[in-house]
Amino acid sequence: MNDGRKRVVFRCEACGCALKKRNSYLSHQFLRHDVYVCENPLCSASYAGVSELTHIASPSGVPEAAASELPPTPAYVRNQAQAAWRAQHVDAQADLFEPSADAAPPAPATGSEGEPCNP
Ligand SMILES: [Zn+2]
Known part of the structure; x- marks a missing residue:
């Protein structure tokens, strides 16, 4: 602009x-x-x-793109390491939030329709 x-x-x-x-x-x-x-x-x-051009800062989005000849920037290396860590640990994190069979049923909603309001 x-x-x-x-x-x-x-x-x-x-x-x-x-x-x-x-x-x-x-x-x-x-x-x-x-x-x-x-x-x-x-x-x-x-x-x-x-x-x-001295470094590659982010990879190409083209699926068949050739690998860059340039070394990665430190930020690019950090992002790759974080993505690899997430890929390894995403299943373990999903297990933490997965509901189990003996979990308590969800609490009933309060203020349901039909009940009178008692201030
Ligand atoms: Zn001049």
């Missing part, structure tokens, strides 16, 4: 104006080279840098 504010990624170190991405190319599946130019026409300094 555009809220009317201009998104600035970097600023020129010489004049402080916003840098605009002028060129970008992939040199590797996970590595992009970027060239930024200062938007101040009197300055026009340009800068080069890289954007790199």
